Amino acid sequence: MADVRPNASDNGTEITTGPISGSRKVFRGTESGLQVPFRRIELTNGEHLDVYDTSGPYTDENATVDVHSGLHRMRAGWADGREHRTQLGWAKAGVITREMEYIATREGMPPELVRDEVASGRAVIPANRCHPESEPMIIGKKFLVKVNANIGNSAVTSSVEEEVEKMVWATRWGADTVMDLSTGKRIHETRERILRNSPVPIGTVPIYQALEKVNGDPAALTWEVYRDTVIEQCEQGVDYMTVHAGVLLRYVPLTANRVTGIVSRGGSIMAAWCLAHHRESFLYTHFGELCEILRAYDVTFSLGDGLRPGSIADANDRAQFAELETLGELTHIAREHEVQVMIEGPGHVPMHKIAENVRLEEELCGAAPFYTLGPLTTDIAPAYDHITSGIGAAMIAQAGTAMLCYVTPKEHLGLPNRDDVKTGVITYKIAAHAADLAKGHPRAQEWDDALSKARFEFRWTDQFNLALDPDTARAFHDETLPAEPAKTAHFCSMCGPKFCSMKITQDIRKFAEERGLTSVEAIEAGMQEKSAEFAGTGGKVYLPIAD
Numbered sequence: 150m151a152d153v154r155p156n157a158s159d160n161g162t163e164i165t166t167g168p169i170s171g172s173r174k175v176f177r178g179t180e181s182g183l184q185v186p187f188r189r190i191e192l193t194n195g196e197h198l199d200v201y202d203t204s205g206p207y208t209d210e211n212a213t214v215d216v217h218s219g220l221h222r223m224r225a226g227w228a229d230g231r232e233h234r235t236q237l238g239w240a241k242a243g244v245i246t247r248e249m250e251y252i253a254t255r256e257g258m259p260p261e262l263v264r265d266e267v268a269s270g271r272a273v274i275p276a277n278r279c280h281p282e283s284e285p286m287i288i289g290k291k292f293l294v295k296v297n298a299n300i301g302n303s304a305v306t307s308s309v310e311e312e313v314e315k316m317v318w319a320t321r322w323g324a325d326t327v328m329d330l331s332t333g334k335r336i337h338e339t340r341e342r343i344l345r346n347s348p349v350p351i352g353t354v355p356i357y358q359a360l361e362k363v364n365g366d367p368a369a370l371t372w373e374v375y376r377d378t379v380i381e382q383c384e385q386g387v388d389y390m391t392v393h394a395g396v397l398l399r400y401v402p403l404t405a406n407r408v409t410g411i412v413s414r415g416g417s418i419m420a421a422w423c424l425a426h427h428r429e430s431f432l433y434t435h436f437g438e439l440c441e442i443l444r445a446y447d448v449t450f451s452l453g454d455g456l457r458p459g460s461i462a463d464a465n466d467r468a469q470f471a472e473l474e475t476l477g478e479l480t481h482i483a484r485e486h487e488v489q490v491m492i493e494g495p496g497h498v499p500m501h502k503i504a505e506n507v508r509l510e511e512e513l514c515g516a517a518p519f520y521t522l523g524p525l526t527t528d529i530a531p532a533y534d535h536i537t538s539g540i541g542a543a544m545i546a547q548a549g550t551a552m553l554c555y556v557t558p559k560e561h562l563g564l565p566n567r568d569d570v571k572t573g574v575i576t577y578k579i580a581a582h583a584a585d586l587a588k589g590h591p592r593a594q595e596w597d598d599a600l601s602k603a604r605f606e607f608r609w610t611d612q613f614n615l616a617l618d619p620d621t622a623r624a625f626h627d628e629t630l631p632a633e634p635a636k637t638a639h640f641c642s643m644c645g646p647k648f649c650s651m652k653i654t655q656d657i658r659k660f661a662e663e664r665g666l667t668s669v670e671a672i673e674a675g676m677q678e679k680s681a682e683f684a685g686t687g688g689k690v691y692l693p694i695a696d
């Protein structure tokens with residue numbers, strides 16, 4: 150088993166490094182020689198499986214990581230000698246950028262398809278040129294479904310070091326992007342440490358820090374404070390920003406009779422500002438200027454759903470869909486500025502109302518990638534909302550959502566810790582992969598088939614190592630059968646040796662093979678044997694018990 154080497158930081162919080170059990174990092178070269186990482190799972194039968202790898206150098210045995218100096222600035226210089234343009238701008242000009250080339254290898258798709266999806270706005274590549282540490286990735290419905298993990302401190306709890314470790318931990322288990330939603334102390338410094346050490350794109354909600362700058366009073370916010378905060382974050386390297394520009398003054402009354410009102414933080418802040426001044430949102434009135442700022446850095450818009458439903462009762466109501474219409478209008482404005490856009494979605498939605506969300510989003514927002522929070526499919530299970538929302542996430546991803554924002558077991562109850570982050574990420578990797586399978590992604594099933602085969606052949610170590618969470622899979626097995634010989638045993642403690650159905654199946658196949666029969670013939674041969682036996686006993690169904 151691979152060792153996990155803790156890398157101590159200032160205050161003793163450890164940064165997790167070392168390969169995931171049973172795998173190692175390998176690189177595949179692109180046409181122009183870019184090195185794209187994969188996680189290679191080595192199997193005991195001599196085969197191996199390479200899977201998508203979000204974890205950066207932290208899982209590379211041959212890399213040294215120092216959280217004080219930050220990650221290697223891989224993309225520094227990639228845009229040298231070129232005029233500043235966004236990925237959307239290049240794609241529309243017919244140019245395949247290095248980011249697109251890298252992504253094509255990463256996704257196993259043709260570079261021209263990557264370019265075309267970006268050009269049409271159906272996919273985005275969040276890659277601020279001030280975040281050269283990040284490994285290029287794409288968000289779009291034709292590609293693998295992605296997962297975002299939310300982290301960040303609050304006024305109540307957490308430190309910079311803990312948040313950096315949450316980022317490393319989330320990407321270790323497969324988070325494709327991370328949002329720093331800090332609202333507590335040292336917001337700038339926390340984000341700086343996360344950015345310099347993150348191999349994945351980082352998203353933020355700038356209005357949170359702007360509110361902090363005006364001491365938490367929404368009415369005191371101004372366009373100028375907001376604009377300067379956005380520029381500060383662009384300079385730091387934030388790759389995508391949630392902007393709740395669809396919360397219009399006239400939509401606020403539509404939430405009056407809701408069961409849970411406005412549950413979006415950004416949405417509630419903007420609604421409070423609009424009402425306090427009885428003016429249209431400055432995010433809406435200054436949207437063009439905002440586009441110009443984001444364009445200069447190639448920061449992607451994540452148009453926020455400030456009026457998303459926060460309960461089953463409020464799903465798909467007028468407030469929610471009125472805002473979505475405005476997000477559609479803003480999408481087209483951003484695209485005219487060649488700024489990339491994705492659209493944030495709900496929230497809390499019962500299963501029968503999920504598909505309508507995707508249909509409307511695609512229709513109103515020019516098929517911009519949809520990025521949804523779950524949705525939670527019922528409100529009755531606080532402490533299990535990774536599951537209530539994992540169900541909705543799988544469904545909405547199958548319907549075409551490109552990125553799923555995880556929900557952890559702590560949702561509605563408190564700030565998630567490191568363990569909650571892992572539970573949230575693994576839950577959402579399941580939803581995302583289940584959707585990849587359902588959508589017929591050409592290579593998704595390889596992984597399932599490799600695991601199924603290992604399971605049927607009782608290659609226990611391979612079954613663990615192929616798992617999304619190898620450590621937990623192994624620990625669960627070993628709880629009852631820890632001895633080494635059990636790693637090749639033809640049963641586990643669920644059914645035991647005599648009732649293991651897969652073992653019995655293998656016996657059937659062996660029986661057939663020994664007689665040179667196909668399985669169906671074997672069953673018939675077996676039945677004939679049995680019926681001869683039956684006839685031999687005088688055709689009685691119940692036999693007298695011998696004494």
Ligand SMILES: C[C@H]1O[C@@H](n2cnc3c(N)ncnc32)[C@H](O)[C@@H]1O
Pocket residue numbers: 299300301302303330331332522556560561564565
């Ligand atoms: C919009 C989503 O963001 C989550 N959220 C808000 N702040 C944080 C944080 N600091 N850490 C993790 N998740 C957060 C909410 O719980 C909601 O699910």
Ligand SMILES: Cc1ncc(COP(=O)(O)O)c(N)n1
Pocket residue numbers: 328354391412413414415416453454455493494520521522554
């Ligand atoms: C998918 C997703 N992630 C994050 C947020 C921001 O949070 P909030 O809207 O509460 O400010 C959001 N609206 N949607």
Ligand code: SF4
Pocket residue numbers: 412560561562563
């Ligand atoms: S999660 Fe907690 S702090 Fe956030 S809106 Fe709900 S009750 Fe308020």
Ligand SMILES: [Zn+2]
Pocket residue numbers: 412459497561
């Ligand atoms: Zn909620």
